[in-house]
Amino acid sequence: MSAASDVYKRQCKVVFVVGDFTTTIGDPTGKNKARPEISREKIESNMKTYLEQVGKILLTDEKSFSWVPNSDWFTSVTDINLPADSKIGFQVVHDGVKITTPVDPNTIVGKAIVFENTRKQVSEQTSVLRRQISVVTLTSFLWTLRHITHAQLIKRDMFQDRLAKNEDLYMHEMMYPVLQGIDSSVITTLYGSCDMEIGGTDQTFNMLMGRQIQEINKINYETAGVSSDLQAVVTMDILSGTDGVEKMSKSLDNYISIADEANDMYGKVLSIPDALIVQYFRLCTYMPMAEIEEVARDLEHGAKNPKDIKMRLAREIVAMYHGQEKALMAEAAFTNTFKHGEVPHDAAEVVITAGEKLIDVLLREHVVPSKTEFRRLIKEGAISVVETAEKIDTPDFVITKSANFRIGKRRFIKIVLK
Amino acid sequence: MSAASDVYKRQCKVVFVVGDFTTTIGDPTGKNKARPEISREKIESNMKTYLEQVGKILLTDEKSFSWVPNSDWFTSVTDINLPADSKIGFQVVHDGVKITTPVDPNTIVGKAIVFENTRKQVSEQTSVLRRQISVVTLTSFLWTLRHITHAQLIKRDMFQDRLAKNEDLYMHEMMYPVLQGIDSSVITTLYGSCDMEIGGTDQTFNMLMGRQIQEINKINYETAGVSSDLQAVVTMDILSGTDGVEKMSKSLDNYISIADEANDMYGKVLSIPDALIVQYFRLCTYMPMAEIEEVARDLEHGAKNPKDIKMRLAREIVAMYHGQEKALMAEAAFTNTFKHGEVPHDAAEVVITAGEKLIDVLLREHVVPSKTEFRRLIKEGAISVVETAEKIDTPDFVITKSANFRIGKRRFIKIVLK
Structure with a gap:
C-alpha cells in the first residue's frame, strides 16, 4: 500500500480491484452459480472495514481513490437467481402518475431490473459507469482466449510444478491468469486507462497477462476513446508474517494490522524474527535505501544489538500510523512492562x-x-x-x-x- | 441422418443442435463480439433449406423433431449491441390502456427487452423453454471447468498432434470439447433428457465430454427434475466425398445432396471411386450387412464388374429419396446418354x-x-x-x-x- 501511496502522490488515481469473482471461482466448495447479490453485501461490509485502514495511508476521496469488485464485470445478469415469488416491478410514469407493473422474476427482463437496481444502490456515480461498460461474457472471454496459446499459459512455474508432481491441474485454474489480465483491460475501459499494476512477486505472470490482454484489445480501446498504452507492471516482495515463516495473512494470525493500537503494533513489530528486520525496513518504512543497507551491515557484523534495531523499526512503523508521540509512548510502555516486569499503565x-x-x-x-x-x-x-x-x-x-x-x-x- | 431416422422410429425425439455459436467462436476472422441477432437470421434461413432436406428422411413435426442453435444458451443478453438511437419500449397495460415507455438501449434492461422479444419471434412454444433455461454464463462455464483437468483435455489426439508439430494450440480451441459437451447438458435441461448423441468418429472425444458434463451436473438435474442418465454415444464413419479423397462437404463440391434431382443423384453416385462402394452401401443404404459383405467379396475377387455394382448402389440410393420408378428412369437416362452417346431427353x-x-x-x-x-x-x-x-x-x-x-x-x- 506504500507503493500505491507513492503513485497517488504523483497525481494518479489509485483503483483497488477486489477479486471477489475470482475468489468465488477459486473456492473449491463453490456452488453451481455464484450468488452475486449475497456476496456483494459481504464485500461491501468487508470493504468498509478495509477503507478505514486504507484511509490511514491514502486519500480516499473519489478523485484519488476508487475500488471495484471484479464480479461487476465477470458476473452476468443471468447469474441472478431469484425466488419465484419475488416481487419485481418496472416503474413507468404516465401523465405524471407513477405506475409499477409486476415483471416475472424468472425472465431475463426481471433479472435485468434487479441487476440494474442493485448496481444503482452501490453509488449513483459509479453505477453509471458500471451499467455502461461492456461486461465480460462467455463470448468475449472466448474471444480473448483465441489470442492466448496453451504453451504460453502452461509455462507458468506454478503449473509446471503441478505437472512435474503429477498433480491435477484443473482448467479453471489455467483460466485464472486470463481472468486477472482481463481486470486490467476492464479498468482501462472503465477509467480511461490502466497505466500501472502493482502486486506481489507471486502476481508477475498474471500482471504481464494484463499487458497482453491490453494489447489484444487495442483496437477496441480506439473505438472506446480510451488509452491504448500498455500498463507498467510493478512487483513488490511479499511481506513475511510475524512468524517469519508464512506470508503475512489475517487468517494465519501472523499479521500486524494498520488499524492496531500503537502499543499492540509496537509489540508485534518487536516480535518478528531478526531475519526479517531488513525486509520490514524495506517494505514498511520510508527510510532511504542507503540507511537500510547500513542497518543490514550493522546486523551482519553484529555491530548493533538486533533488539535495538527492532525498536527503531517499531518506532518508525508506529509513527507512520499513530504519529511520533504515540510511538514514543508505546516504546516507554513496552520498556516498562518487559524490562521491569510491570503491568502496562493502560491495562x-x-x-x-x-x-x-x-x-x-x-x-x-x-x-x-x-x-x-x-x-x-x-x-x-x-x-x-x-x-x-x-x-x-x-x-x-x-x-x-x-x-x-x-x-x-x-x-x-x-x-x-x- | 439415417441413424437419426432409426432413432426416431423408436419413438424418440430427434434434436438437431446447430453449432452456430461454436462456429462463430471457431472462425479465425471473428470479431470481438458475436452478433447473435444478425447470425440468427442467417441460421433461420439456412435451417429452412436444411429442414426441406431433413424432411425427406425424418418426420419434422414438433413431437418427433426439433432444432436449436447453441447460441441460444451460449450467447449472453449483454452480447447484444444496439445502435444508440434504437427505439426500445417497455409495454405496460394500465386501466386497460397500453402504455409504451421508452427504455435506454444501452442499459441491461434495454438489452433484455430486445433479447426476450427476439427469442419470442422464433416460436412462442420453444421460446418459453428458452427463456426459462439457465443460460450458460462465464460463471457457470468456469464452474464446469473446475471439474475438468488439463491432462484430460490435452490428451486429445488433435491437440497432441499440434504439440508434437510445435504448432500453436490456442486456448479457445482447448475449450471446444467443453462447449460441445455443455450442449448435451443443456439439451437434457431443455427437453428433460439427452439419451443419445450421434456424430462422426471425429466427434468421439467431444461426445464423451458430453457424458462427463452430464455427470458433473447430476445434482442440478435432480433439482430441475430431469433425467440424470448419461447419454449413449454413437459414432458413425465419416462419409467420403465423390472425389474419394476428402470427407463429403458442400464447400469442397464433392457432395451428393439429398435434394439433388434423381438423374443428378444417380450420375454422382456412379462417379465415386470403386474403393468407396462398400462404404456407401454401409452408410447410405438400408441393405443388410450380410448382403454388403457379399458385395465386398464380389468386388475383392473381381467376381462382378464394379460398374454394375455401382449401378445397383445408385438405384438403391435414388430410390430412397425419389422412389423406385424414378430410380429406374434415372438409370435408363444414364444408360442412354453414356452407353449410346445420346443427349438426355430432358436436356x-x-x-x-x-x-x-x-x-x-x-x-x-x-x-x-x-x-x-x-x-x-x-x-x-x-x-x-x-x-x-x-x-x-x-x-x-x-x-x-x-x-x-x-x-x-x-x-x-x-x-x-x-
Whole structure:
C-alpha cells in the first residue's frame, strides 16, 4: 500500500480491484452459480472495514481513490437467481402518475431490473459507469482466449510444478491468469486507462497477462476513446508474517494490522524474527535505501544489538500510523512492562466477586476470544500471575485474591476482588 | 441422418443442435463480439433449406423433431449491441390502456427487452423453454471447468498432434470439447433428457465430454427434475466425398445432396471411386450387412464388374429419396446418354441467334456459373459437341450452327439457331 501511496502522490488515481469473482471461482466448495447479490453485501461490509485502514495511508476521496469488485464485470445478469415469488416491478410514469407493473422474476427482463437496481444502490456515480461498460461474457472471454496459446499459459512455474508432481491441474485454474489480465483491460475501459499494476512477486505472470490482454484489445480501446498504452507492471516482495515463516495473512494470525493500537503494533513489530528486520525496513518504512543497507551491515557484523534495531523499526512503523508521540509512548510502555516486569499503565482493570473462574472473566472482558483459545494458552503455560510469575496450569482456575494476570506476550488484566 | 431416422422410429425425439455459436467462436476472422441477432437470421434461413432436406428422411413435426442453435444458451443478453438511437419500449397495460415507455438501449434492461422479444419471434412454444433455461454464463462455464483437468483435455489426439508439430494450440480451441459437451447438458435441461448423441468418429472425444458434463451436473438435474442418465454415444464413419479423397462437404463440391434431382443423384453416385462402394452401401443404404459383405467379396475377387455394382448402389440410393420408378428412369437416362452417346431427353433446349458466343449462352442459361468456371472447363477439354465429339478449345468459341453440347460429365444443352 506504500507503493500505491507513492503513485497517488504523483497525481494518479489509485483503483483497488477486489477479486471477489475470482475468489468465488477459486473456492473449491463453490456452488453451481455464484450468488452475486449475497456476496456483494459481504464485500461491501468487508470493504468498509478495509477503507478505514486504507484511509490511514491514502486519500480516499473519489478523485484519488476508487475500488471495484471484479464480479461487476465477470458476473452476468443471468447469474441472478431469484425466488419465484419475488416481487419485481418496472416503474413507468404516465401523465405524471407513477405506475409499477409486476415483471416475472424468472425472465431475463426481471433479472435485468434487479441487476440494474442493485448496481444503482452501490453509488449513483459509479453505477453509471458500471451499467455502461461492456461486461465480460462467455463470448468475449472466448474471444480473448483465441489470442492466448496453451504453451504460453502452461509455462507458468506454478503449473509446471503441478505437472512435474503429477498433480491435477484443473482448467479453471489455467483460466485464472486470463481472468486477472482481463481486470486490467476492464479498468482501462472503465477509467480511461490502466497505466500501472502493482502486486506481489507471486502476481508477475498474471500482471504481464494484463499487458497482453491490453494489447489484444487495442483496437477496441480506439473505438472506446480510451488509452491504448500498455500498463507498467510493478512487483513488490511479499511481506513475511510475524512468524517469519508464512506470508503475512489475517487468517494465519501472523499479521500486524494498520488499524492496531500503537502499543499492540509496537509489540508485534518487536516480535518478528531478526531475519526479517531488513525486509520490514524495506517494505514498511520510508527510510532511504542507503540507511537500510547500513542497518543490514550493522546486523551482519553484529555491530548493533538486533533488539535495538527492532525498536527503531517499531518506532518508525508506529509513527507512520499513530504519529511520533504515540510511538514514543508505546516504546516507554513496552520498556516498562518487559524490562521491569510491570503491568502496562493502560491495562484493563476489572472488579469481580471472589470465587469466579478465570476463564469466565477473560471471556466476559474479551481478553481471550474462546474457551478453546483459553485452554491452548493454559496448555502452553502462557497465562501467569504477574506479581509471582506463577503459571496457571488448570483451565478451571478460580480467582481467590486480587492479582494482575499476563495472558500471552502482550495481554494484561488487573483483577480486583470486591 | 439415417441413424437419426432409426432413432426416431423408436419413438424418440430427434434434436438437431446447430453449432452456430461454436462456429462463430471457431472462425479465425471473428470479431470481438458475436452478433447473435444478425447470425440468427442467417441460421433461420439456412435451417429452412436444411429442414426441406431433413424432411425427406425424418418426420419434422414438433413431437418427433426439433432444432436449436447453441447460441441460444451460449450467447449472453449483454452480447447484444444496439445502435444508440434504437427505439426500445417497455409495454405496460394500465386501466386497460397500453402504455409504451421508452427504455435506454444501452442499459441491461434495454438489452433484455430486445433479447426476450427476439427469442419470442422464433416460436412462442420453444421460446418459453428458452427463456426459462439457465443460460450458460462465464460463471457457470468456469464452474464446469473446475471439474475438468488439463491432462484430460490435452490428451486429445488433435491437440497432441499440434504439440508434437510445435504448432500453436490456442486456448479457445482447448475449450471446444467443453462447449460441445455443455450442449448435451443443456439439451437434457431443455427437453428433460439427452439419451443419445450421434456424430462422426471425429466427434468421439467431444461426445464423451458430453457424458462427463452430464455427470458433473447430476445434482442440478435432480433439482430441475430431469433425467440424470448419461447419454449413449454413437459414432458413425465419416462419409467420403465423390472425389474419394476428402470427407463429403458442400464447400469442397464433392457432395451428393439429398435434394439433388434423381438423374443428378444417380450420375454422382456412379462417379465415386470403386474403393468407396462398400462404404456407401454401409452408410447410405438400408441393405443388410450380410448382403454388403457379399458385395465386398464380389468386388475383392473381381467376381462382378464394379460398374454394375455401382449401378445397383445408385438405384438403391435414388430410390430412397425419389422412389423406385424414378430410380429406374434415372438409370435408363444414364444408360442412354453414356452407353449410346445420346443427349438426355430432358436436356435444356435453347433457341439463339447465329453468331452468339458459347460462353454468353451458357451463362445466360445458368449451365455454367461463371466465366472462370467456363475457362477452366475449356482448358480441361470438358466441353464438346455431342454429335462430332469435337472438343471446344477456345473460350471465344462462336456458335455458327445448331448443335448439342456436353459440358463436363453430366450437363447437356441443345442449341438451335433460329
